[in-house]
Amino acid sequence: MYEVTVEDSFAAGHYLRNYRGKCENPHGHNYKVRVTLRGAELDKAGLLLDFKDLKEVMKRVIDRLDHQMLNEIEPFTVLNPSAENLARYFYEQANTRLKTVTSGRVNVKDVTIWETDATTALYTE
Numbered sequence: 001m002y003e004v005t006v007e008d009s010f011a012a013g014h015y016l017r018n019y020r021g022k023c024e025n026p027h028g029h030n031y032k033v034r035v036t037l038r039g040a041e042l043d044k045a046g047l048l049l050d051f052k053d054l055k056e057v058m059k060r061v062i063d064r065l066d067h068q069m070l071n072e073i074e075p076f077t078v079l080n081p082s083a084e085n086l087a088r089y090f091y092e093q094a095n096t097r098l099k100t101v102t103s104g105r106v107n108v109k110d111v112t113i114w115e116t117d118a119t120t121a122l123y124t125e
């Protein structure tokens with residue numbers, strides 16, 4: 001199996017519902033996101049996926065969220081915009097896009113979201 005990983009970042013506001021503590025009030029984070037892809041076959045150029053194509057996949061997701069209040073954007077109008085749920089959102093969005101781009105040759109292995117330098121959440125299936 002081959003794996004490739006790319007990191008990117010975005011800034012956004014959020015608050016957590018059904019939660020008591022600092023995160024129940026609106027505030028912002030400089031989020032970092034790491035996506036790792038996995039696949040058994042390389043393309044004709046010897047790549048699992050060109051890094052620039054993976055960055056493009058991530059950019060499509062990030063452009064929806066960057067400098068927004070996450071609680072006002074689907075699915076986070078209902079789903080809490082926790083680091084865990086953000087990680088799953090990136091996973092699902094990127095996987096759906098990759099199915100189209102690579103015809104199922106490459107899948108997302110896992111997604112990590114940094115809410116701060118010291119706190120991360122990971123989603124994998």
Ligand SMILES: [Zn+2]
Nearest residue numbers: 014023027029
């Ligand atoms: Zn927060």
